[in-house]
Amino acid sequence: xxxxxxxxxxxAGVAAVALPLRAQQLLPAxxxxxLIRGIAGAAEPMPGRIRIVLPQLAENGNSVPLExxxxxxMTATDHVRSVHVFAERNPRPLVASFRFGPDxxxxxxxxxxxxxxxxxxxxxxxxxxxxxxxxGAEVVVTSAACLDEMSL
Amino acid sequence: MSAGRLRVPxxxxxxxxxxxxxxxxxxxxxxxxxxxxxxxxxxNIINTLVARYDGREILRAEFGTGIAxxxxxxxxxRATASGEVVVSWVDDAGLAGEVRAPIEVG
Amino acid sequence: xxxxxxLLLALCATLAxxxxxxxxxxxxxxxxxxxxxxxDDFANPAMLWVERGAALxxxxxxxxxxxxxxxxxxxxxxxxxxxxRLPGWDRRLGRVVTLDARIQACATGEQRAAGFxxxxxxHIGLLAYVSLQSRGMPQRVEVEGEARAVFxxxxxxxxxxxxxxNLACTHCxxxxxxxxxxxxxxxxxxxxxxxxxxxxWQAAGSLERRLxxxxxxxxxxxxxxxxxxxxxxxxxxxxxxxxxxxxxxGVRR
Numbered sequence: 001x002x003x004x005x006x007x008x009x010x011x012a013g014v015a016a017v018a019l020p021l022r023a024q025q026l027l028p029a030x031x032x033x034x035l036i037r038g039i040a041g042a043a044e045p046m047p048g049r050i051r052i053v054l055p056q057l058a059e060n061g062n063s064v065p066l067e068x069x070x071x072x073x074m075t076a077t078d079h080v081r082s083v084h085v086f087a088e089r090n091p092r093p094l095v096a097s098f099r100f101g102p103d104x105x106x107x108x109x110x111x112x113x114x115x116x117x118x119x120x121x122x123x124x125x126x127x128x129x130x131x132x133x134x135x136g137a138e139v140v141v142t143s144a145a146c147l148d149e150m151s152l
Numbered sequence: 153m154s155a156g157r158l159r160v161p162x163x164x165x166x167x168x169x170x171x172x173x174x175x176x177x178x179x180x181x182x183x184x185x186x187x188x189x190x191x192x193x194x195x196n197i198i199n200t201l202v203a204r205y206d207g208r209e210i211l212r213a214e215f216g217t218g219i220a221x222x223x224x225x226x227x228x229x230r231a232t233a234s235g236e237v238v239v240s241w242v243d244d245a246g247l248a249g250e251v252r253a254p255i256e257v258g
Numbered sequence: 259x260x261x262x263x264x265l266l267l268a269l270c271a272t273l274a275x276x277x278x279x280x281x282x283x284x285x286x287x288x289x290x291x292x293x294x295x296x297x298d299d300f301a302n303p304a305m306l307w308v309e310r311g312a313a314l315x316x317x318x319x320x321x322x323x324x325x326x327x328x329x330x331x332x333x334x335x336x337x338x339x340x341x342x343r344l345p346g347w348d349r350r351l352g353r354v355v356t357l358d359a360r361i362q363a364c365a366t367g368e369q370r371a372a373g374f375x376x377x378x379x380x381h382i383g384l385l386a387y388v389s390l391q392s393r394g395m396p397q398r399v400e401v402e403g404e405a406r407a408v409f410x411x412x413x414x415x416x417x418x419x420x421x422x423x424n425l426a427c428t429h430c431x432x433x434x435x436x437x438x439x440x441x442x443x444x445x446x447x448x449x450x451x452x453x454x455x456x457x458x459w460q461a462a463g464s465l466e467r468r469l470x471x472x473x474x475x476x477x478x479x480x481x482x483x484x485x486x487x488x489x490x491x492x493x494x495x496x497x498x499x500x501x502x503x504x505x506x507x508g509v510r511r
Contacts, residue, residue: 055289055291057289057441059288059289059291059292059457059511060457060458060511062457062458062460063457063460065291142440142441143440144440144442144458144511
């Protein structure tokens, strides 16, 4: 009887700290248009050719695995010039830019990024013909369940 | 010199597409963290990274504060000639780093 | 004949009920990304600390001008099994030591050098490098004899409610492991992956750092680094993890 009461109390104490996902506030989103315009120029980004791979739920916003693949023959006349990654709700939305050499063979890269909170991550590829391609993915980022000394 | 590790296959056939993996030791301070006294820890990130091979630049990366601490990067290149893959980088404070690994192409 | 069979059945049932389930790695309660990262010896960020430790192993330090290698030779052979049997009673030092305390004793004693500041790059580097040499081996610590009192103290600490939230380690890690807290699965709180790279810290850190964070989690005062309480708790945790394979350096969220 007493043990059940202990568990009830400890459970309630823990639940009070946990926030339901719905109650989580999203950080404000930056307008990516000026940044994209600066990179794409006159070209209108079209969906396709580039694929962004991210987990749906990040284990921790400090380090989220990101993979980008661009469908390109990578020849002298038809190749990827650059790839750019944006996180619209990060304090600085431009995460990274990559420029490839002609012998890249495969335009695929993997890295780990920081996400300040749940948001959409957008990748942009600029090809040698000046065309621009884009893909995006939504990632849910939650706070750690238990606070740490870092939270003090 | 800041530290890092580089992995390339020791051997490859000419024309083969090979994977290059990189792990760099760097806190990538974004400038938003505060120390235990509440003072902002100054921004200091690796901002530029260049990979060279067979006399050419095979990748150039510009990192922002959204790249995770101890940056990991994996990318590809075509094996063209025996030589060294050299990756060098520099951070906001001007500290440079470099790692190199040989590859034999036959 | 039937009576004998029934007695045998009752005995088996009692034994089955008395056995606690085998300890489970914290990896069981992390996601796929963290599992893959830990199992990738190249990409595991904790390996950067291991590299530092490997270099430090060969560095001459202190007034004695000796490196670890000068006395201990190749770490892969001399340090094999050390992390698996620590914490433990050290006859020469006359107390229960953690691996960290044992390294400190060498640094300040044999090397006649400064000790390692807690959580410094050199401290975690050496801890990770030495712990790695026992990877895959089952945790097996001795808690009889001189270590008994410290073990009992550790168990007492594990079972005692602390902090504003008035919780003991046992409430989450014995009674609620596997259950979901926000979006995370509660682990059994096993020590075998430490030191580990914690994504939340963006750095590798020791078990002591993680245990101090647990105290913060329940809003309790943190025991000091290298305190008797943390030593006792680590001995209890190691015994509780008996048989579980060491996986340091691990990766955790």
